[in-house]
Structure formats: structure tokens, C-alpha cells
Amino acid sequence: MALIGPECTTTVLSDRFFDSESGSLVPAIISVENGVVAKLSSGQSLPAVAFAGKTINLTGLLVTPGLVDFHTHLFHGQDLGVHADTLIKHGVTAAVDAGSAGAHIFPAFKELVIDKSKLRIQSFLNIATVGTTSILLQGELKSPAYCNEEIAISTALNFPDEIIGIKVRASKDVGGDFAVEGFLKARSAATKLGLPLMVHLGPAPVDVEYILERLGAGDILTHAFTGWEGNNLVVDSKPRASFVAAKKRGVLFDIGHGMGGFDSTVAKVLIDHGFYPDTISTDIHTYSKEKVVGLPEVLSKFVALGMELSEVLKRATTSPAEFGRFNTIGVGTIYPGMQADIAAFESIEAEQIFSDCHGHSFAGNMRLVPVFTMINGEVLFDRDGRAN
Numbered sequence: 001m002a003l004i005g006p007e008c009t010t011t012v013l014s015d016r017f018f019d020s021e022s023g024s025l026v027p028a029i030i031s032v033e034n035g036v037v038a039k040l041s042s043g044q045s046l047p048a049v050a051f052a053g054k055t056i057n058l059t060g061l062l063v064t065p066g067l068v069d070f071h072t073h074l075f076h077g078q079d080l081g082v083h084a085d086t087l088i089k090h091g092v093t094a095a096v097d098a099g100s101a102g103a104h105i106f107p108a109f110k111e112l113v114i115d116k117s118k119l120r121i122q123s124f125l126n127i128a129t130v131g132t133t134s135i136l137l138q139g140e141l142k143s144p145a146y147c148n149e150e151i152a153i154s155t156a157l158n159f160p161d162e163i164i165g166i167k168v169r170a171s172k173d174v175g176g177d178f179a180v181e182g183f184l185k186a187r188s189a190a191t192k193l194g195l196p197l198m199v200h201l202g203p204a205p206v207d208v209e210y211i212l213e214r215l216g217a218g219d220i221l222t223h224a225f226t227g228w229e230g231n232n233l234v235v236d237s238k239p240r241a242s243f244v245a246a247k248k249r250g251v252l253f254d255i256g257h258g259m260g261g262f263d264s265t266v267a268k269v270l271i272d273h274g275f276y277p278d279t280i281s282t283d284i285h286t287y288s289k290e291k292v293v294g295l296p297e298v299l300s301k302f303v304a305l306g307m308e309l310s311e312v313l314k315r316a317t318t319s320p321a322e323f324g325r326f327n328t329i330g331v332g333t334i335y336p337g338m339q340a341d342i343a344a345f346e347s348i349e350a351e352q353i354f355s356d357c358h359g360h361s362f363a364g365n366m367r368l369v370p371v372f373t374m375i376n377g378e379v380l381f382d383r384d385g386r387a388n
Helices: 084-090 106-114 149-158 172-193 208-212 241-248 264-272 295-304 309-314 318-323
Strands: 010-018 025-033 036-042 054-057 062-065 067-072 092-102 120-126 163-170 197-201 220-222 342-348 352-355 361-364 367-375 378-382
Touching: 067 084, 067 295, 067 318, 084 092, 084 295, 084 367, 084 378, 092 106, 092 163, 092 197, 092 318, 092 367, 106 120, 120 149, 149 163, 149 172, 163 172, 172 197, 197 208, 208 241, 264 295, 295 309, 295 352, 295 361, 295 367
Parallel strands: 010 054, 010 062, 067 092, 092 120, 120 163, 163 197, 197 220
Antiparallel strands: 010 025, 025 036, 062 342, 342 367, 352 361, 367 378
């Protein structure tokens, strides 16, 4: 239940507002009417005056546009899926589902999850018609009968507002002897549709070089900063040459932390060489949620590894909003006329210890803890009761 409804005229006060255009942290007054940002005044000291309607004082917190998680699994009821609206308490207001549903079950996913969630959801369609119905069963690509390019294309054309690309888990454990053929079918379907292809990078023998040379501008490699031995983006303590070439031609690289998608030693090498991920995401699902915690925790790890906070926030707001086709309604930014999605975080400034998926621990000096979430003018999470 909303703590404040969208019809309420609300003024949000911040002394540390992330301006997504400039990348700076500035004071701001955000006026919200009927679920929409009516006015944004930033860069000036906050006046000591009363405002009409409801005032929510978020001073002392980091205030951002609602976060966009670019890699999630939200088909609740599958063994893999988490309930979409549980992401709201992490400051997430929009998310991309990374192939939980294939063509045979996508209509159910739309009706039961996309249409009913407070969260805004876009989706990559799994090239396997059964999607990730259960990862306790054999991999979804191990049976060629479930990998139907024509049905995938037809489904994507039938749901153009929800399906933003094709997803394939191109690894031996998912596809067995059919893994490469499944990848190529996904590549073909995405090309025919004119949509991006998102590829899951897993253990060899589906080789990262083979994958990268078949990706073009706008395609996405997820779990990109993984540390699978011999099948990651670092060779001899330097960025892999094929990765650098792919980056130059516009291939996008997503984190997809999950259970095995993030290795801090690989990430540190790439970041130190000036190569940042394009999107920072969780790959949150039933089996990863304890390790991942939530998107703010994953963002904190990248600050610890040497990225500036503004660069980290961009990769969880404006960038995934653009690549996920959310930005036409203002997701990922706070701007007059756009829907009012706002998040706020406590920034704990003290030594913090983080861990990755491959047994490494590392230290940082800041951890983001979610405090407040507004979607479309509705306050849906308020840890400290600031909207009371």
C-alpha cells in the first residue's frame, strides 16, 4: 500500500541530489503533482520556508532518480524468479528481466508480472521457448526442440512494447552440445528483428572470443566481469584485445552480479585500465539474492573498486534507462514533465568489506543503504518515516 498517493502535491527537499545531466551532487527542491515532476530547482541553498501540500525532507541522504536494474529474474512462481516489487525497497523503480520467459510462456509473464507490478518492467525474450522455467531441470538449450527461432520472432513482434531484445545463455552447462547452435539461433533472431542480443557469459567451452566477434553495436554481454578461468575479459593482467575491439564498435557490457557473474580481480584490472561497465546490475534471483542483497550493495562495490560515485550512479540510472527503452517516460532521470521516480540512500562513510562471486574479499570506504522509494509520485518504501 502506498504511504503517499500520486494525487498528493508533494515537495521533496534534498541537500545531496544527484543531477544526472551534470553528474554532480547539489541541493534540490523537487515538486511533484499527480505523479509527475512539476518543477525541479537545483544548485541553490534550500530556503527555510514552508511549502504547500506535503513536504518530505530527505536532507542528509543521497537522492537519485529511481534506480534501473538491467538484469533481473522476476517471473515469480518459477523456482528462479523473485517477486518484482521486492526490488522497490532497494530504491529500484524499473527493471529489465533477462530472459526468464521464452515464447511459450511470455504471455503469462506479461499478464502475471509485468501488468501487475508497481515496478516498470521490460524484458529480453529467451531464445528457448520454455525460458528458465526451472534451473533445477536440464539447461533450457539442451533440447533443440525448445530453441525455435521463428516462434521467438513472432512473439517479439506480438509484444513490441515489452520485449526489447533476445537473450541466450551461451554456456556448456546450459546448452550442452547444442550451446553454440543455440547461440547462433539467438543471434539470427535478434538480427532479423533488429533488436539487441543479450548473451550470458559462462564457463568454457563456449569461448568468449567466439561470442565477442559475433556481437555488434547495441548487443550486450552480461556477466561481463566474471572470472571464469580462461573465459573472461582479462588476459595476462590486461584487458583482452577482442574486448577492447568490441567496446570500440559499441558492444555493451553489463555486470549481472548473480552467483558467478562478478569477479573483483577482473573488475579491478578493467577499471584500472579505464574500462567501465556500461550497466551495473544484480542478476537477482532466488539463488543469488543472499549474495547480491540488492542493487545499492552492488553499486557500493564498484565505488570500492575505484569508480567515481557519479559514474556508478549513471550506470544504474540514465544508461540502463536508455538501453532498456524506459527513458521516453523519464525513468532514470528527474526532470519536469516526467514521472516522479525518486530514491534516497544513507551513505555509510567508514571502512566496509565486500565480497564477489569467486571467493575474493575487498575493502571500500562507503556503502549505500536504501531508505526511501517513490514511484510515479507514490511513496512505496520509507524506512525512516520521512513522509509521515
